Amino acid sequence: MLDPLLFGEIDPPQRLLMGPGPVNAHPRVLRAMSADLLGQFDPEMTAYMNQVMALYRPVFGTQNRWTMLIDGTARAGIEAALVSLVLPGETVLVVNFGRFGLLLQEILTRIGARFETVDAPWGEVVPMDAIRTAALRIRPRVIATVHGDTSTTMAQPLDGIGSIAREVGAFVYVDATATLGGMEIAADRWGADVITGGLQKCLGGPSGTAPITISDAAAEHIFTRRHDEKGIRAAGAVDGPAARIASNYFDLAMIMDYWSEKRLNHHTEATTMLYGARECARIALAEGLPARFARHKAAGAAMSAGLRAMGLTLFGEDAHRMTNVTGVYIPAGVDGESVRAMMREAFEIEIGTAFGPLVGKVWRLGAMGYNAMKHKVLLTLAALEATLQAHGHAVPLGEAVPAALAAWDATV
Numbered sequence: 001m002l003d004p005l006l007f008g009e010i011d012p013p014q015r016l017l018m019g020p021g022p023v024n025a026h027p028r029v030l031r032a033m034s035a036d037l038l039g040q041f042d043p044e045m046t047a048y049m050n051q052v053m054a055l056y057r058p059v060f061g062t063q064n065r066w067t068m069l070i071d072g073t074a075r076a077g078i079e080a081a082l083v084s085l086v087l088p089g090e091t092v093l094v095v096n097f098g099r100f101g102l103l104l105q106e107i108l109t110r111i112g113a114r115f116e117t118v119d120a121p122w123g124e125v126v127p128m129d130a131i132r133t134a135a136l137r138i139r140p141r142v143i144a145t146v147h148g149d150t151s152t153t154m155a156q157p158l159d160g161i162g163s164i165a166r167e168v169g170a171f172v173y174v175d176a177t178a179t180l181g182g183m184e185i186a187a188d189r190w191g192a193d194v195i196t197g198g199l200q201k202c203l204g205g206p207s208g209t210a211p212i213t214i215s216d217a218a219a220e221h222i223f224t225r226r227h228d229e230k231g232i233r234a235a236g237a238v239d240g241p242a243a244r245i246a247s248n249y250f251d252l253a254m255i256m257d258y259w260s261e262k263r264l265n266h267h268t269e270a271t272t273m274l275y276g277a278r279e280c281a282r283i284a285l286a287e288g289l290p291a292r293f294a295r296h297k298a299a300g301a302a303m304s305a306g307l308r309a310m311g312l313t314l315f316g317e318d319a320h321r322m323t324n325v326t327g328v329y330i331p332a333g334v335d336g337e338s339v340r341a342m343m344r345e346a347f348e349i350e351i352g353t354a355f356g357p358l359v360g361k362v363w364r365l366g367a368m369g370y371n372a373m374k375h376k377v378l379l380t381l382a383a384l385e386a387t388l389q390a391h392g393h394a395v396p397l398g399e400a401v402p403a404a405l406a407a408w409d410a411t412v
């Protein structure tokens, strides 16, 4: 028999998570998540659901009625959006500039959709006129893009994408997992129909639920695919004329009916995650979104300045850097994984490795959500300086922290 005490109580080390996410959750979010559970249709619970809808509208920069949560990590939101919007055989234009553009393609392949891409090399973004040219040629059902792709640390400009989509009769889908709550997300101004996010980056919560917003036009389209499952459909429910959505769990038509006054009993809302998401948004809105974006910008500027003062070279275009994650080349002759291990073991600080073509070449340092703070950036830089020194890589000593401090103060 397995000794029930064998593994001990959960008691993780107090790591400072300065990678591309997840990051440390705000203590208020963790406290909210320890609150007692409620029944799914308890009036207190449905009131919390309605509050979450109201709280996430400004976070997404939208008036969209359909603004809610998809249970699951951020990719649950992505998958729900794409499987509900796109029918097998329909064509999607994917704006592809990193690993998460590849994820969009992977999900579309599973849906049985066709896609074409308009690409930028890793470290760059796709010019808006290239998106327009491709959209005019392809006439897709959806233009799908990532906002901030953590794999390359680039943020795709999205102003104007909605008017391109309207010109060709497409919807716009945006994966804003890595930027929601840290850089401006302007669903209505961009003309984006569906945007999804996650908590574990700039919103300073744990992963496990995906905020989503859906325009009325996209909702109307999705409702044409409404096919309520047998066990829960109301007497007299009428199916939509279009094909059933190929996922039950990610069927946005049923999920919208769950979040509406219909309260279709589709799934059991992840109550604890909802408490956490609610607190994340409350914290963000109390800080004020412009102040929050400025804080992330200052953190990114400080991190960049400190890394440069160490003589390191940043990855990617300066003009399109995400404010919350910074890519930096691993200096020649330095073992990147050994540096990460020492950062973790000696300083309790996690920095990120990289994906695909950047593996072994780049580290990614994040400062977002609860960790986009001056002292956390300065501690990380000081620790990295000492770690590089210990690895025999000569860095100008004592330069990084003052450079970062000056950059922070110049930005706020």
Ligand SMILES: Cc1ncc(COP(=O)(O)O)c(C=O)c1O
Residues within 6 Å of the ligand: 020, 021, 073, 074, 075, 076, 100, 146, 148, 149, 150, 151, 175, 176, 177, 178, 198, 207, 208
């Ligand atoms: C831009 C982007 N999209 C999607 C994801 C996937 O999120 P999750 O791991 O929560 O499913 C991430 C996570 O790193 C991300 O950075």
